[in-house]
Amino acid sequence: MATTTSSTPTPFSVDAERLSELGAVFRGPLVTPGDPGYDDLRRLDNAAIDRRPALIIRCTGPADVIDGVNLARTTGAPLAIRSGGHHVGGHGSVDDGIVLDLRDMNGVWVDPANLTVRVQGGATWGQVDRETQVFGLAVPGGIVSSTGVGGLTLGGGVGWLVRRWGLSCDSLLSARVVLASGELVTASETENADLFWAIRGGGGNFGVAVELTFRAHPLGPEIAAAFVLHPLAGSEDVLRGWRDLAVDADETVTSRAMLWAMADDETVPPPARGKEVLIIGAVYAGDAAEGREVLAPYRALGEPLVDMSELLTDYRFLQSAFDGDDTPVHSYWKSLYLDRLTDDALAFIYARALERPDPSILVHIPAMGGACARTAADATAFGDRSAPFMLSFDGMTQDPAKLAEVRDWVRASVEAARELDGAGGTYLNFVGDDASDRQVVHEQFGANYGRLREVKRRYDPGNLFRVNNNIPPA
Template identity: 40%
Template sequence: MLHATDEGYDEARSLWNGMFEKHPSIVAKCRGAADVMAAVDFAREHDLLLAIKGGGHSLAGKSVCDDGLLIDLSPMDDVRVDPDSQTARVGPGATWGDFDHEAQAFGLATTGGVDSRTGVAGLTLGGGIGYLARSYGLATDNLLSVDLVTAEGELVHTSEDVHPELFWGIRGGGGNFGIVTSFEFELHEVGPEILTAQVFHHIDDVRRVLEFYQEFMTDAPDEVACYATITRVPTESAFPEAYHNEPAVALVGAYSGAIDDGRPLLAPIAQFGDPLLAAVEPMAYTALQQGDDDGFPDGERYYQKAHFLETITDAVIDVIVEHTETLPGPYSGALFEPMGGAINEVDPTATAYPHRNAGFSFSITGGWSDPDRDEEIMGWVREFFDDLASHATGGVYTNYLAHDEDDRVDSAYRENHERLVNLKNEWDPENLFRLNSNVEPASGGGQ
């Protein structure tokens, strides 16, 4: 246990998102399931607010709390790959960088995020969108089993065959039902190099680029994932110096199959329009997965809101053009992530993650340093989000809910929400695990 005066306390309570400066009364640094069980018992018996920190990315800041008990899982960052069965056992403190480092030694991977610092646990339990999702499904679709500690401090194993309803719920239902101490994933042959496309256009071309992007993704095979992002031009020699730090629209594509097979499929991305930079080339899969790391530095202030869209219409583009001529804050931008393929082949009720019919996830991120700009930049995100609402599906990716969006939890779980409430009633009726995209039990316990 760590207290405020102990060495390591400040590091344990720190998150990637610097907006959240909180001070738990106690930090339990757990090194195994037994430690987690003891910490859960302690929190329950002393009626303490309980926060759980895995990788510590925590966009919404719910991985730390004031007062209460913080369970820090970061020491449990082991990744054990079995290349014969093409599976991996992963601890809840591991990041996707940890995961890919081990799996790529054998030319294996499963769907992860687009930032290597993101925790395996949080991303997977909320769904898990990434470059491989159209080929192999979400991270949660590649989950074979987990061990988790329940609100009663008991360790249970769950899979399709053991506690299948609980296994259904954790695949998209977040950390509502317990603390996972071990994940078992299915792996796929990917890398160590993967074909990528990286293309930047001036922001004045955003309308034409997004029209092309919608058309390109409509016909793209499942092995192709292309992201469209409104961002700033990197301060790198590959880009004309006059455009450094200026707003731009970029297309980043990846092909999960054989490199030569992907060249004609990714070529149109580079051939379209008059880009500032265009490259289609092999890249280490681990480098692709680290692509967002530098653009969103640790400890800055981040606020994000997101929609799902069926398609990118002219009206959607109108809203984007209006709000992205300038980007407030050095790390602000917007991102289209393509759905479809293996993601949408799963029935919306087969896992707790319900968004199996969307065409794109669209997220708007404000990123800045100065707390005095909080209202300005959060206001930009909110206005942008509100102006898109009438063009969206009404759903939202659980992992993209902001700290002030508890009223959108129903939109995250949609038709699966009532079933999740029943599961919460069974496994956590007092709502001990409530610092998350919270499914409240029928009793409203722990509020």
């Protein structure tokens, strides 16, 4: 599996003659600067990332991916893999290089008899939910339906079902991966087991996942959920009450607290429209009628502005509840884990939320534990997942002039949070730092880092796949 990739990226350009030659090879469209649709295709979810690739390859299948990987390797061009384009660090694009755009590879095939789902690497979670829910099945995804399946899964995957069935990568049964050599291989417990271990949490460091096969779980379409909005001011008791419920919850319940501001538009119920809020959300992964009783205490906390629980009784609707509109949002996120969510920690979080320099900033506390925590740290590349809570400062603003202030606030918040009792680590899917930042990578993988570097050396010794939370080869 040798490769000749240089560790130093080479700016890549395509003249008309070369583009014509490439067009005879690739089945999918090739898009370069100046072409119609180029700016739309290069746009990422994070408006703060404005990269201009030299060539965007709209891949239609594994053959286009293989030829794209070979082209990057032989030319030394920087290479980025785009699935949903949602990573806050902008890993789906690269300046002066090649982007393999997988969005047209979005097929989803459900086998309800065997409880499996086969998904192409460019599909979104909304597309997966659309097919699986026909059969009353679900695969643990994230909380935004337009997120790419490939990127979220390879980075771990924390969503509404994490306490019942673990991370997204915990339901992964196998993957077909294009390596840096251009070879297409299968990674599973029985084939290339070291690669399978590495891609479950190690991100896109080891190849391009062109197809993923998941274990599906019985859930939906009807579900039980709690989704209650409280006024942020004076909500400390509600926050503590949620913490107590979350700590004692059965693993069938996954919940989260979100300190935020609601949009001032008609999509928000009038009592909460334009208001600073504390959102208490919870999902029951089981029988809906039983779940409504289990979740009643989450709905009984405090005096809410509005209780939207009865509007979120369909799994697909829940999964798209946090989908944004097309308004450009400039983002910078950082996260960590908490072994304990003490009263002092909650007081700190609440105080920081009140000091947000932009109302779009989300302070987010997902409850972890349950099935996620039962998986040993060395069982997958993801690493230690024993912490019962995550704390994420999701810095967002619609005003690009405020991004520097938002970024500074997020960094200061995380540094201060690291002084909390039991704080540590980071979740790489929620990190806005540059791909070359080694500190955040070490924080996530811990003792698994050395093994990951060995796997990287075997499958990508030239570090072709480096536009990510990068793990250099040993």
